[in-house]
Amino acid sequence: MMTWSNLNFQNSASPLMEQIIFFHDHTLIILIMITILVGYIMSSLFLNKFNNRFLLENQLIELIWTIIPAITLIFIALPSLKLLYLLDELNNPLITLKTIGHQWYWSYEYSDFKNIEFDSYMIQQEDSQQKNFRLLDVDNHVIIPMNNQIRILITASDVIHSWTIPSLGVKVDANPGRLNQTSFFINRPGLFFGQCSEICGTNHSFMPIMIESISLKKFINWINNYSSLGDWK
Numbered sequence: 622m623m624t625w626s627n628l629n630f631q632n633s634a635s636p637l638m639e640q641i642i643f644f645h646d647h648t649l650i651i652l653i654m655i656t657i658l659v660g661y662i663m664s665s666l667f668l669n670k671f672n673n674r675f676l677l678e679n680q681l682i683e684l685i686w687t688i689i690p691a692i693t694l695i696f697i698a699l700p701s702l703k704l705l706y707l708l709d710e711l712n713n714p715l716i717t718l719k720t721i722g723h724q725w726y727w728s729y730e731y732s733d734f735k736n737i738e739f740d741s742y743m744i745q746q747e748d749s750q751q752k753n754f755r756l757l758d759v760d761n762h763v764i765i766p767m768n769n770q771i772r773i774l775i776t777a778s779d780v781i782h783s784w785t786i787p788s789l790g791v792k793v794d795a796n797p798g799r800l801n802q803t804s805f806f807i808n809r810p811g812l813f814f815g816q817c818s819e820i821c822g823t824n825h826s827f828m829p830i831m832i833e834s835i836s837l838k839k840f841i842n843w844i845n846n847y848s849s850l851g852d853w854k
């Protein structure tokens with residue numbers, strides 16, 4: 622989860638986020654090399670006394686400084702495209718989770734089993750006796766079995782929201798009247814946090830997402846016990 626003065630990405634909890642971080646690092650290295658080179662050239666322009674008063678054109682240098690950036694861009698564009706198509710890939714998901722954005726909370730439906738559905742509201746610090754994750758904790762977690770492909774269908778009931786979980790590399794807009802699809806694969810157990818990231822009204826900051834990644838066995842157990850508890854809280 623996000624903590625104080627963390628300027629980098631959160632640790633990845635899915636293979637796709639790992640790939641996104643690799644791509645970020647790759648692009649950043651190219652960016653740093655360009656910045657250093659251009660910075661050096663610019664500073665050396667100020668610090669020398671050379672001039673070339675009769676220079677009008679130089680086809681060769683124009684050619685060099687056109688082709689080199691073009692090649693550099695290809696080195697960014699190809700991995701970027703690979704990642705783009707990889708993120709869209711959906712292979713044989715185990716379950717489908719429906720996510721509906723509301724002003725200002727999320728609701729979830731697991732319709733593969735018994736039409737489990739619930740709302741997920743942020744817990745206010747004052748409401749709770751226990752210590753919780755301030756502005757990130759919700760009353761009903763999204764329970765997900767780890768090491769399985771999960772499909773999510775995302776929509777909204779009022780305005781545009783965005784279902785965003787940085788550690789899983791998921792960021793999909795929830796549009797009223799549209800159904801968006803994405804998928805993820807969580808490769809470790811734990812709690813993973815997200816927030817709405819589409820400015821959706823006064824309480825935009827207060828509709829967090831909390832994913833609880835557990836083993837498949839525990840997940841089946843949760844499904845089985847859900848109906849007996851009735852309205853599970």
Ligand code: CUA
Pocket residue numbers: 722723725781782783817818819820821822824825826828
């Ligand atoms: Cu929902 Cu911002």
